Structures are given as C-alpha cells and as structure tokens.
Amino acid sequence: MDTDLVAALDIGGTKIAGALVDCEGALLVRAQRPTPARDGAEAVMRAVADVLAELRASSSWGRARTVGIGSAGPVDASAGTVSPVNVPAWRGFPLVDRVAAATGGLPVVLVGDGVAMTAAEHWLGAARGYDNALCLVVSTGVGGGLVLGGKLHPGPTGNAGHIGHICVDLDGDVCPCGARGCVERIASGPNIARRALDAGWIPGPDGDSTAAAVAASARAGDPMAIASYARAAQALAAGIAATATLAEIDIAVIGGGVAGAGEVLFEPLRRSLRDYATLSFxxxxTVAPAVMGTDAGLVGAAAAAWASQEKGAGAPTPQAAALR
Structure with missing residues (x-):
C-alpha cells in the first residue's frame, strides 16, 4: 500500500517528539526537539515545524495520510486548540490548523496526552484486550483517559478521563486549577515530595528532594516517606473507584514517573482500593503498571490517527478496528 503510515507528534513541556508510525505501532522514523517552553508562541511552533520538516525529509513521508497529536493540556479538540499548562505561550493556540498547514493539508487528529497514553496502552500495552479501561499518567501532574465499550473515549474536547481533577478531599488544599482537594494536588510527584518534606522527611546527602528520592527512602523504611506515598495512593484509589463506579471499568493502568516507585505506590494503592471499590460490580x-514507557505519547497519537482514519474509511484494518 502506498499510504500506510501516519505521522505522530507528542508535545510536552520538555520535548516535542515526532515519528512515522505503521499500522502495527512500529515507529519507523523519529525526530525530536527540545520545547522552548519559556519562549514565545512562534518559537514553540518553530520547534514543532522543525520536527515535521525532519519527518517530511524522509523517503517514507509520502506514505503518511494523517497526523495524530498528543499534547499536554488542556486541549480543545473541537476547536483544534491547545493551552498546555507547562507551555505558557500557548493559550488557545491553533495547533491543528498550523500542523495541517505545515504538512501540506493532511488531516490532523488532536487528543490530550493522557488520552494518547490510554490509546497506546489499549492498543499495545497493559490495557490490551480490555473493553473498559482507565489509564493514568502520574507525574508532575495527574492525567488520564478512558476506553469504554472497546473504543477510545476522548470526549468532545479530547479531555475525557482527566482524573487528576476529580475532588477526593472536599476541604482539601486549593489546586492550581481552582478547585479543592483534587487527586493531582495529593498524588502528583511534586506534592508527594512537598508532603514528605512538610512532615519532616530529610533528603539524602545529594539533596535530591524529588518523589523518586522519597520513594527510595520509603523502600528503606522511612515512616514519613511511606506515609506520603500512602496518602497519594489513597487519593488515587478514591479517584479510580469513583471512575469505576460511574463507568464500570475493568482495569486501571498507571504510568508516569511516580509509577516508577513500584510497590511503594502499588501496594498501598491496592489496599486503599479495597476500601473504596466496595460495590459488587x-x-x-484490576490495577496494573503501564508498559509502553516513553513511546506511549507517540504510539497513542498514532493510534488516535489510525482510529480516526478508519472511522472515515470503508473496511477497517484489524489494527484500526482494535482502536475503535
């Protein structure tokens, strides 16, 4: 087939990655640039354009027929705009139109990064074979996405499943989003570290005060580090249980840097989930770690592009049908 690839973009506050991806999820050509997140809107767009130009220089570019974008959010897929919290210059930025122009008018599909991760895990990862899934990214923030009835469910704006801003503490701290007691305010990496420090946890000789360092202390038995992860796990469990009760999901897949803590996070999470997920259904x-790693954004953006492409076509490919 002459047109059997999609182009994928993964746009975050640190890097802008791109790839040409085939219908089995293989990343055939890659490109990447740092995100000039503190520069102006056009500087960030130039980095995107550079990634696309590198992909277009490949002899395989002519086989691409759709572009999928997974972007840090909020995104508005209905308007084709993005307003990433970690890219201050982009507020209501018309990314879909700009990428379409930079690729010679190819159709463009936009989803949030949590939805992209969900698409990747459902296609090729830990949620494969499950018809109803919640996938979470627990890192600097907490995001997520949903698969319902075997189909990716991004919602009208591409943000459905954004579990980080479910309230799990009615009188909790004010979240940067403006609400109180959000999952993100309790379970994100910076907040795990903040809570441990506030409780008297002391970093090691290297001064590392990240959530990863807190996890290392928890493994060594530090009670304040253990308590901070237990509180994060409790918040995640409450949010997951609420989502499961509403949507009857079968599996929650957790990725992102905080998930790298392993059983320091997953053991109290499973324990807390028994306290919140109490109804028979x-x-x-099931709770499982994500397996797609750093390629999840690109694979998920490609998955969204394949699904969109199949939706507008006649007979579906087996790969695209698995994404619907």
Missing part, C-alpha cells in the same frame, strides 16, 4: 477491578 467494581470489586473485580
């Missing part, structure tokens, strides 16, 4: 809920 959610007790079976």
């Amino acid at each position: 959610v007790r079976h809920l």
